[in-house]
Amino acid sequence: MAAALQTLGGGIGITLHWIAFTPTIEQQATEEQKKKWLKLAQDVAIVGAYAQTEMGHGTFVRGLETTATYDPSTQEFVINSPTLTSTKWWPGGLGKTANHATVMAQLYTRGKCYGPHNFMVQIRSLENHQPCPGVTLGDIGPKMESNGNDNGFARFDHVRIPRENMLMKFARVEADGTYVQPPSSKLAYSNMVYLRGTFVMSAAQALASATTIAVRYSCVRRQSEMKPGEPEPQILEYQTQQYKLFPQLAAAYAFWFASWFMTQQHGSITGSMEKGDMSGLAELHALSAGLKSYTTAVTARGIDVCRMACGGHGYSHASGLPALFGGAAALCTAEGENTVMMLQTARYLVKCFAQSQAGKRLTGTVAYLSAVQPSPVAGNRNMSDLGTLVAAFQHRAARMVRHAAMQMQGEMQKGKAREDAWNSCSVLLIKAAEAHVHSFVVRNFAETVQTVEVDESVRAVLTSLCQLYSLYGITEHAGDFLKDGYLTGRDIDAASSHLSAMLARVRPDAVALVDAFDLHDKILRSVLGRYDGRVYEHLYEWAKKSPLNKSEVHESYYKYLQPFLKSNRAKL
Ligand SMILES: CCCCC/C=C\C/C=C\C/C=C\CCCCC(=O)SCCNC(=O)CCNC(=O)[C@H](O)C(C)(C)COP(=O)(O)OP(=O)(O)OC[C@H]1O[C@@H](n2cnc3c(N)ncnc32)[C@H](O)[C@@H]1OP(=O)(O)O
Ligand SMILES: Cc1cc2nc3c(=O)[nH]c(=O)nc-3n(C[C@H](O)[C@H](O)[C@H](O)COP(=O)(O)OP(=O)(O)OC[C@H]3O[C@@H](n4cnc5c(N)ncnc54)[C@H](O)[C@@H]3O)c2cc1C
Numbered sequence: 226m227a228a229a230l231q232t233l234g235g236g237i238g239i240t241l242h243w244i245a246f247t248p249t250i251e252q253q254a255t256e257e258q259k260k261k262w263l264k265l266a267q268d269v270a271i272v273g274a275y276a277q278t279e280m281g282h283g284t285f286v287r288g289l290e291t292t293a294t295y296d297p298s299t300q301e302f303v304i305n306s307p308t309l310t311s312t313k314w315w316p317g318g319l320g321k322t323a324n325h326a327t328v329m330a331q332l333y334t335r336g337k338c339y340g341p342h343n344f345m346v347q348i349r350s351l352e353n354h355q356p357c358p359g360v361t362l363g364d365i366g367p368k369m370e371s372n373g374n375d376n377g378f379a380r381f382d383h384v385r386i387p388r389e390n391m392l393m394k395f396a397r398v399e400a401d402g403t404y405v406q407p408p409s410s411k412l413a414y415s416n417m418v419y420l421r422g423t424f425v426m427s428a429a430q431a432l433a434s435a436t437t438i439a440v441r442y443s444c445v446r447r448q449s450e451m452k453p454g455e456p457e458p459q460i461l462e463y464q465t466q467q468y469k470l471f472p473q474l475a476a477a478y479a480f481w482f483a484s485w486f487m488t489q490q491h492g493s494i495t496g497s498m499e500k501g502d503m504s505g506l507a508e509l510h511a512l513s514a515g516l517k518s519y520t521t522a523v524t525a526r527g528i529d530v531c532r533m534a535c536g537g538h539g540y541s542h543a544s545g546l547p548a549l550f551g552g553a554a555a556l557c558t559a560e561g562e563n564t565v566m567m568l569q570t571a572r573y574l575v576k577c578f579a580q581s582q583a584g585k586r587l588t589g590t591v592a593y594l595s596a597v598q599p600s601p602v603a604g605n606r607n608m609s610d611l612g613t614l615v616a617a618f619q620h621r622a623a624r625m626v627r628h629a630a631m632q633m634q635g636e637m638q639k640g641k642a643r644e645d646a647w648n649s650c651s652v653l654l655i656k657a658a659e660a661h662v663h664s665f666v667v668r669n670f671a672e673t674v675q676t677v678e679v680d681e682s683v684r685a686v687l688t689s690l691c692q693l694y695s696l697y698g699i700t701e702h703a704g705d706f707l708k709d710g711y712l713t714g715r716d717i718d719a720a721s722s723h724l725s726a727m728l729a730r731v732r733p734d735a736v737a738l739v740d741a742f743d744l745h746d747k748i749l750r751s752v753l754g755r756y757d758g759r760v761y762e763h764l765y766e767w768a769k770k771s772p773l774n775k776s777e778v779h780e781s782y783y784k785y786l787q788p789f790l791k792s793n794r795a796k797l
Contacts, residue, residue, distance in 0.1 A: 239272060240374060241317035244423065246273030249327045249416045253343050253392040262325075262345060271351075274319040275416075276379055277329035277341075281310025284565045286329070286341050286414070291381065293330035293344050293391070297402040300388045304330060304346055306380040313379040315559075320364030320377025324349035327392065328381070329413075334402045342413055343392040348379060359384040370551020409503050411510070415495070418510055420560050421517035422487045428520035429480035431553045432527050436474040437739040438545060438754030439531035442538070443470065444736060445753075445760050460534075461735065467728040469534045473527040474731075474738060475694035478687070479666050480520045482673040487516055507573060508589050512665075515570030518563040519662040521556040528553050538753055538760075543767045545751030564655065567662075571629070571654035574661055578630045590665050593619040594626060606712065608719040611671045611688065614695035617712060618664035621705045625657035660705065667695050686734050693727035696720045 247266040250259060250273075265271045282288045290311030293302045306312055313319065319326060325347050332342040348360045356362045361380040368376065391398055395407035407413070443461035451458045460466050490512060494505035532539040532546040539546050557563045574591065581587050581595040596619075606613045632653055636646035647654070674687040699706055699720045706712040712720075731738070746756055752763045773779060 239269075239318060239322060241275055242266070242269070242273050242323065245275030245317070245416065245420060246323070246325070246327055248419055249275060249343060249392070250345075252416050252419065253327075253394050253413070255393050258345075258389070258392065258394075271325045272318065272323050274316040274323035274326040274348075274377070276313040276316045276319055276326040276346075278313065278315045279310060280312045280314040280378070281308070283315070284562055289329060289331060289341055291328060291330040293328075293332050293342065295332070295334035295388070295398055295402050296385075297400070299385070300400055301385045302332075302344060302388065302391060302398075304328060304344060304381040304384045304386060306382070311380075313377075314365060315376050316379070317374050317376050319348075319379055320362060320375035322375055323377075324351060324354065326379065328379075332391070332396075332398070332404070334398050334404050337404075339396070339404050340410060340413075342396060344386060345390045345392065346381070346384065346386055357384070369554060370548055371555060408501065409506060411506065412498075414510075417560060418513045419491060419495075421513040421566070422484075422491045424517045424556050424560055425480060425487050425513075425520050426484035427556055428524040428553065429477055429484050431549055431556075432473060432477040432480060432524045433739070433742040434744055434749055434751075434754075435528040435531040435546060435549050436470060436477050437742055437744050438549075438749060438751045439470050439534050439539075440474065440735050440739045441755070441758065442535050442544075442753035442760065445758050446536075448536075461732070464725070464728060466534060467732060467735075469530050471693055471728055471731050471735065472697040473530060474735065475690045475697070476523055476527060477742070478690055478738075479670040479694050480524070483516055483520065483666050483669050485673070486669050487513065507576075508591075511570045511573035512590055514561060514566040515658055515662040516665075517556075517561065518566040518570070519659060519666070521553065522563050525550065525553040525557055535753055538764065541764075543752040543764055545749055545754065548750075567655050567658045568651060570662065571651075571658040574626045574658060575630045575633065575654070578626055591661075593664070594623050606716050606719075608696070608699075608716055609692060609723045611675070611691060611695070614692065614699070615664075615668045615671050617699060617706055618660075618667045618695070620711045621702070622657070622660040622664040624709055624711070625653075625660045625705065629653040629657040660702075663698060663702075667691075667698065670694060686731075686738070689727055689730050690738070693724065693731060696724040696727060700724055 247263070250263050250266055254262065262271070266273060277286070277289070279289055279291065281290065290306075290308055291313065292305050292307060294305070295302055313326075313328070316323075316326065325345065327343045328346045329341050329343055332339045346360075347357055348362060349356055359382040361382070362377060364375045364377050388398060388400065395409075395412040397405040399405065440461065443466055444459050446460045447457035448460050449457060451462065461470075490509060494509045497505055528546060528550045532544070532550060535544055535546065538544055542548065561569075574594070577587055577591045577594055585595075586592075587595045606617070608614070629650055633646045633650045636649055637643060641649070670691045674684060674691045677684070677687070679687070699712070700717065703712075703717045703720075707714070707717065740756075746754075749755075752767050753760055755763060768774070
């Protein structure tokens with residue numbers, strides 16, 4: 226149903242109904258409110274949008290301008306868009322599809338503002354789908370990709386909703402207008418944490434799709450001569466092609482396993498939060514923000530590497546790669562712009578570093594920060610040993626977190642305000658947070674391949690993939706590892722030669738590793754990545770269906786080219 230709606234002639238989008246609107250009801254509504262809306266949403270008896278971002282604010286949620294003012298005389302909230310920049314802007318499905326929206330608005334009661342809260346607002350008639358009174362709706366226009374989704378705008382002109390339409394699981398407003406505090410003001414943001422966590426799997430699946438397409442095509446495509454007179458080789462025989470594709474393939478597996486951890490963490494921490502234990506929220510936020518930022522950025526870049534590795538046909542929509550890239554690029558901005566998200570992780574790391582400096586034993590994904598010795602113990606390391614590689618990534622991250630935090634402390638000791646010191650160290654902070662997330666992904670990958678229940682022959686392949694992913698990271702960021710002498714030049718050379726060996730070792734299993742993603746042709750939507758490998762016949766069929774081929778001589782010839790040619794010939 227959802228897929229049908231999704232593809233029905235484009236222009237409508239129900240994705241956000243499933244991934245944002247419905248989970249918001251699940252996570253933020255009271256049991257009473259769930260009885261009213263959750264089944265309607267789950268049965269698609271209503272279609273919803275998650276309306277938070279405005280034309281003037283996306284990142285800075287506390288700066289949102291839409292207001293929800295409580296009127297105790299009628300026990301209603303008045304939803305209003307006071308300025309042009311308060312217009313809700315970007316929400317998927319808001320333009321033409323949704324008839325309801327959870328609207329994030331500044332809550333006012335008894336003349337005081339209590340910050341952003343979620344409100345259920347009906348925006349279109351259930352009879353004729355016309356906008357409700359006081360509601361102005363529309364699509365925001367063509368985008369880089371995903372134009373099948375009607376990302377829309379909405380304005381509210383003093384629209385009245387019952388008090389009960391405030392999602393009140395955490396915070397409440399009583400009938401007389403009394404505001405009841407939530408256990409944490411950030412619980413209103415809980416669905417963003419959930420959604421960021423799901424983006425890690427979206428990134429893994431997107432990179433899995435791109436590497437499936439590129440690896441399969443690289444076995445079909447033959448090009449050039451490796452040795453004079455020999456037949457043209459599969460382009461996957463070129464080491465450069467392996468160096469482009471196999472690290473992306475390894476990253477797809479790494480992110481897939483990271484999303485398993487993210488899902489498990491989200492479940493257990495939100496489970497504890499249900500019982501009132503908020504202690505895990507900060508780590509969950511930092512992990513989901515950092516993983517979302519890191520995996521989507523690597524995925525977007527990786528898909529473009531796959532696209533380029535397929536030459537001209539990669540640039541055709543027949544390959545499916547431009548659409549994948551456009552979708553992955555969106556993930557870098559949506560649900561928390563990547564820079565801002567990585568800064569959130571950095572904020573958490575600086576806090577944890579200070580706690581560890583004060584003698585607190587750190588736990589969870591930051592435990593290594595207190596365990597890693599500042600002074601490196603140089604020496605010939607076994608660069609093919611996973612434990613050695615994990616330790617190298619943790620040392621790098623710990624060193625960079627310490628450096629950024631100390632730099633910030635130094636700025637403040639010179640008299641800078643904390644906020645100014647933060648801003649002037651934010652590039653260092655971002656790099657440290659990226660190193661932290663990278664070390665988590667490597668450690669989690671290594672732990673998963675060592676413990677996952679698979680045949681030993683499969684474990685051997687996954688171990689090679691994990692070594693390849695780690696060695697690629699070390700060689701790509703060699704400076705970070707060399708800086709304090711933790712790794713030597715000889716170690717980096719050893720890492721490079723092991724990486725070359727891993728490329729050759731993974732080659733025989735490359736097709737099996739992408740087939741293992743089990744992505745049906747209907748999901749891949751790629752002529753180059755077809756399971757049957759019949760690329761050229763289907764590329765020709767695909768091209769023949771181009772709208773431009775409906776007529777032998779296109780109407781533009783008669784309208785523009787013919788008169789233009791005629792006039793140029795007349796001047797000869
Ligand atoms: C091929 C690809 C695959 C498929 C893709 C297909 C197509 C692509 C198309 C679309 C993509 C798909 C879906 C799109 C869905 C997108 C939906 C949306 O975008 S919804 C809107 C999302 N918006 C955001 O995420 C906003 C981001 N901004 C924020 O979250 C916050 O403003 C902030 C940046 C975090 C700052 O908030 P604030 O200023 O209040 O906080 P700070 O002062 O920085 O920190 C205070 C304190 O609070 C803690 N904290 C902050 N946030 C949270 C949180 N969520 N949970 C818990 N704690 C939080 C923070 O850590 C601080 O704590 P402390 O240090 O202890 O003081
Ligand atoms: C495809 C797509 C779908 C979306 N779907 C939805 C949806 O369904 N519902 C919804 O509510 N929203 C949706 N959004 C909006 C999305 O959540 C916002 O675009 C996102 O949160 C970024 O906010 P912004 O666009 O205001 O960018 P800005 O925050 O203005 O960012 C612009 C630049 O400023 C920088 N910047 C901002 N703040 C800081 C800071 N504190 N420190 C350093 N740099 C900073 C950013 O890093 C970035 O480089 C969608 C967006 C896209 C692209």
